[in-house]
Amino acid sequence: xxxxxxxxxxxxxxxxxxxxxxxxxxxxxxxxxxxxxxxxxxxxxxxxxxxxxxxxxxxxxxxxxxxxxxxxxxxxxxxxxxxxxxxxxxxxxxxxxxxxxxxxxxxxxxxxxxxxxxxxxxxxxxxxxxxxxxxxxxxxxxxxxxxxxxxxxxxxxxxxxxxxxxxxxxxxxxxxxxxxxxxxxxxxxxxxxxxxxxxxxxxxxxxxxxxxxxxxxxxxxxxxxxxxxxxxxxxxxxxxxxxxxxxxxxxxxxxxxxxxxxxxxxxxxxxxxxxxxxxxxxxxxxxxxxxxxxxxxxxxxxxxxxxxxxxxxxxxxxxxxxxxxxxxxxxxxxxxxxxxxxxxxxxxxxxxxxxxxxxxxxxxxxxxxxxxxxxxxxxxx
Amino acid sequence: xxxxxxxxxxxxxxxxxxxxxxxxxxxxxxxxxxxxxxxxxxxxxxxxxxxxxxxxxxxxxxxxxxxxxxxxxxxxxxxxxxxxxxxxxxxxxxxxxxxxxxxxxxxxxxxxxxxxxxxxxxxxxxxxxxxxxxxxxxxxxxxxxxxxxxxxxxxxxxxxxxxxxxxxxxxxxxxxxxxxxxxxxxxx
Numbered sequence: 001x002x003x004x005x006x007x008x009x010x011x012x013x014x015x016x017x018x019x020x021x022x023x024x025x026x027x028x029x030x031x032x033x034x035x036x037x038x039x040x041x042x043x044x045x046x047x048x049x050x051x052x053x054x055x056x057x058x059x060x061x062x063x064x065x066x067x068x069x070x071x072x073x074x075x076x077x078x079x080x081x082x083x084x085x086x087x088x089x090x091x092x093x094x095x096x097x098x099x100x101x102x103x104x105x106x107x108x109x110x111x112x113x114x115x116x117x118x119x120x121x122x123x124x125x126x127x128x129x130x131x132x133x134x135x136x137x138x139x140x141x142x143x144x145x146x147x148x149x150x151x152x153x154x155x156x157x158x159x160x161x162x163x164x165x166x167x168x169x170x171x172x173x174x175x176x177x178x179x180x181x182x183x184x185x186x187x188x189x190x191x192x193x194x195x196x197x198x199x200x201x202x203x204x205x206x207x208x209x210x211x212x213x214x215x216x217x218x219x220x221x222x223x224x225x226x227x228x229x230x231x232x233x234x235x236x237x238x239x240x241x242x243x244x245x246x247x248x249x250x251x252x253x254x255x256x257x258x259x260x261x262x263x264x265x266x267x268x269x270x271x272x273x274x275x276x277x278x279x280x281x282x283x284x285x286x287x288x289x290x291x292x293x294x295x296x297x298x299x300x301x302x303x304x305x306x307x308x309x310x311x312x313x314x315x316x317x318x319x320x321x322x323x324x325x326x327x328x329x330x331x332x333x334x335x336x337x338x339x340x341x342x343x344x345x346x347x348x349x350x351x352x353x354x355x356x357x358x359x360x361x362x363x364x365x366x367x368x369x370x371x372x373x374x375x376x377x378x379x380x381x
Numbered sequence: 382x383x384x385x386x387x388x389x390x391x392x393x394x395x396x397x398x399x400x401x402x403x404x405x406x407x408x409x410x411x412x413x414x415x416x417x418x419x420x421x422x423x424x425x426x427x428x429x430x431x432x433x434x435x436x437x438x439x440x441x442x443x444x445x446x447x448x449x450x451x452x453x454x455x456x457x458x459x460x461x462x463x464x465x466x467x468x469x470x471x472x473x474x475x476x477x478x479x480x481x482x483x484x485x486x487x488x489x490x491x492x493x494x495x496x497x498x499x500x501x502x503x504x505x506x507x508x509x510x511x512x513x514x515x516x517x518x519x520x521x522x523x524x525x526x527x528x529x530x531x532x533x534x535x536x537x538x539x540x541x542x543x544x545x546x547x548x549x550x551x552x553x554x555x556x557x558x559x560x561x562x563x564x565x566x567x568x569x
Contacts (some may be wrong), residue, residue, distance in 0.1 A: 106415045146437075147416065149408025236433065245436060248414035252434045256411065277413050293412055303412045328438075 002040040005048070006032055016040055019067060069373045073361045076182050080139065080159060080357070083181050087174070089135045089161060094124035096141065100336035103321040104277065105244075108145035109333065110154070116333065117143035120354050121160050122278065123339045126307065129164045129350055130342035137161035139357060150369040151299065153378050157357035164348040168290050168306035171351040172267055175294050175302055176200050179265065179360065187265070188366035189297040195264040196296060196363075204270040213254035217247065219272030219287035242324075243274045260298025267292045278314070279305035294355070296363055302355035309350065311343035383441040385418045393425070393446040396433075400425040400444035400497045409434070425495060426502055445498050453490040461486065463494060463504075472501060479504045482557040484539035487512060506557040511566050512536050513552050517543065530562075 004018035006028075014028035016038060023040055032038060036049030062070075081091065100123065101109035101116035109116040118124075121138050128136055142158045163170050176198035179187065186193040209215045214233040217226065223243040230237045230250045237249045259266065269292040273281060276289030290306035308314050318335045325332045361373040371377030383394065392403040401422035410416040416437040423430050425446065435441065451463040451472070460473045461483065474494070476483045478501065486492075487510065495503040517533035530542040541555055543562045554563040 104413065106410070106413065147408070147410060149410070152408055152410060238439075241436075244413075245415055248411050248417070249434065249436075251411055251414070252409060252417055252419070256409075275413055300412055 001042075003037060003046060004040065006034050006036050006038055009034055014038075021064075066372065069361070069365045069367055070375055072365045073373055073375075076361050076364050077139065077357075079182055080178065080360075083178055084137045084161065087135070089137045090133060092125065092128060092133070092136050092138050093140065094118075094121045094128070094138065096143075098124070098336075100334050100339075103318050103325065103333055103335070105321055105324050105328075105330075108331070110143045110145050119144050120158060122352070122354070123336045125160060125162055125352070126347060126350075127339055127342045129162055130345055130347045134164045135162070148378060151359065153358070153370050153374065155378070156370065159355045159357050159360070160353065162307075162350055162352040164350045166351050167349065168292065168304055168351040171304045171353045172200075172292060173198070175267075175304065175353060175355065176265075178355070179294075179296065179301070179363070182360060183364050187296050187363035189299060189363060190366060190368045192297055193263070194297040194363075200294070201262075201264055201266045202292075203266060203268055205268055205272060205275075206270065208255050208259075208268055209250060212258040213250045215250050215254075217272055219274065247272070247275065256298060259295045262295075262297070265294065265296040267294055276308075276317075277303075277305065278308050278317075280308045280310075299359055299363065300356075301359050301363070302353050304351065304353035307347065307350040307352050309343060309347040311340055314343055315340050383443060385416070385435050385437050385439065387441070388418050388420055388435065392441075393444040394422070395442040395444040396422070399427075400446050400502070401431070402446075404430070425497060447496045449494050449496065451492055451494045453486050453488065453492055455488060456486075463492065466491070474501045474504060478502070479506070481560065482506050484537055485510050485512065485535075485555060485557050485560070487537055508557060509554050509563060510557055511552050511554050512539075514543070514547060514549050517547060517549055519548070 002018050002023060004016040004023065006014050007017045008015040009028065009032065012027060014025045014032055016023045016025055025040055029043055031045055033049045037046040038044065039046055084091065096118055097112050097115050098118055099115045102119045102123065107119045109119055120142050121140055125136060125138060138160050140158060141155055143155050145154060147154055161174065179196045180198055183196050185195065185197045187196045206217055209217050213235065215229050223241060223246055226243055226246045227237055227239060227241055230246055233250065235250055235253045237246060241249065271279065271289045271291040273287050273289055276291065279289040279291035282288045282290055292304050293300060294302040315335065322332050358370045358373055362370065365373060367373045371379065383392065388403055388406045390403055394401050401424055403420055404423050405421040407419045408416065409419050417434040419432065419434050421430055421432050450466045452466055454462045454464050459476050461476055461479065463472050463474060486506065490510065491507065493505040494501050512535040514533050515536050518531055529545055531545055532540050533543045533547060534540055541560060541562055543553060547553060547565060552566045554566050555561065556563055
């Protein structure tokens with residue numbers, strides 16, 4: 001049975017657009033009108049047709065390419081769930097509206113009800129680890145204000161997973177195997193094919209900056225010293241920048257463009273301490289945090305931590321982030337007291353990661369913008 | 382002042398004293414880092430293109446740049462005199478600013494002039510102009526293919542290569558970007 005909408009009636013034939021194709025029907029019944037839904041097999045009118053289709057902005061017209069992307073998206077979602085189920089992970093769903101949305105300095109939360117929409121499900125999932133769960137994953141919507149671009153949407157889907165009693169190394173293996181399970185040996189980004197067969201290449205942040213930007217970063221230098229080093233490497237940079245802004249000025253100017261040229265996936269590991277976020281510092285090397293970022297064809301796909309489990313250090317970092325937010329005139333969100341309490345009670349050594357599901361679908365379809373793999377993109381709301 | 386949310390194609394900004402036009406921009410945000418707008422700017426004076434990553438919160442200075450429709454009136458030595466089609470104000474512009482195409486300019490030609498701090502900095506001619514041939518050797522009979530060309534002088538004094546079948550009195554269409562003959566135009 002094929003059903004669809006009559007999009008044209010010409011020369012004794014009707015063109016009916018079904019989900020998969022445009023079908024031409026010879027000698028259509030006289031009752032058929034443009035805009036009606038009809039059954040191509042029985043030639044019955046199902047309904048509609050009172051209003052002629054109006055402009056494209058009002059009517060959702062999915063192109064065959066877009067429909068194909070949505071079909072891949074649904075398949076990827078199924079295979080992600082299968083991937084984690086086969087490895088003994090428990091799927092969880094945590095609240096989307098929370099009192100403490102996360103203090104990460106460069107993320108803006110969206111207010112909702114008596115709290116905020118989550119920017120990631122991280123805090124809640126760590127409390128579940130403290131509560132006794134070992135291997136958990138979640139696929140959920142996350143919300144970030146003021147992020148709109150070819151690789152960013154204010155509302156997007158995240159895959160987040162954790163392994164208690166385990167390390168960031170197992171998370172790295174999961175990541176490589178998941179992307180390989182979804183994309184096969186090659187991910188697609190536009191016309192480019194990027195090899196994703198495990199194991200992936202690895203490079204430390206310091207080596208990446210040294211190799212592509214000619215900047216040596218230690219992790220304990222001052223912001224002014226880092227700025228001077230970036231400028232000495234011939235990169236245009238303003239004075240008075242914070243340490244992280246100086247770092248990312250060099251990163252965006254030299255490292256990201258070089259990562260985009262690679263024809264294979266890569267894990268960028270060992271982040272300098274000022275960019276530790278919620279990662280644990282390396283044993284015997286306090287300037288380095290156990291964190292990696294997965295890049296595929298220049299697309300930043302995932303961020304992983306060997307989780308910080310020290311309650312005192314975590315609370316200290318939250319307070320510092322609140323202070324930076326206050327200094328920069330940005331909203332200061334409350335500290336998640338229940339997370340701190342859970343850390344005090346004890347979180348096992350754990351690894352965790354957040355991976356952009358929409359970006360994973362981009363790599364599975366070759367789409368070059370995030371809106372292309374969403375059922376209704378931001379601009380189509 | 383502009384901030385990153387104002388960035389769009391065609392925005393005119395001042396950087397290091399030079400006026401720039403935004404020709405491309407893209408939102409980028411490295412994980413755990415600030416949002417930047419990766420922006421390509423074209424220098425309105427030199428045409429040079431530069432790329433800069435503008436951090437969210439950074440300010441951009443608006444450039445006092447204005448685009449006006451003006452009509453070419455006449456030449457005066459090495460200068461050309463234009464008139465604003467709205468205000469009827471007259472402005473003298475050095476021929477250098479127009480470049481090679483200045484010898485294709487006929488009276489009353491409509492052009493676009495870009496002003497920076499009230500000073501003209503760029504003149505854009507229409508892509509095509511129609512001019513009459515005032516002098517040219519007669520072509521060799523029989524060759525009408527247009528593959529062989531000869532020099533011809535047009536009414537503004539410029540020399541243009543034209544096919545052999547073009548005669549004095551013909552009007553031809555010329556590409557102002559390349560000085561190339563495009564086609565013969567039937568006189569109206």
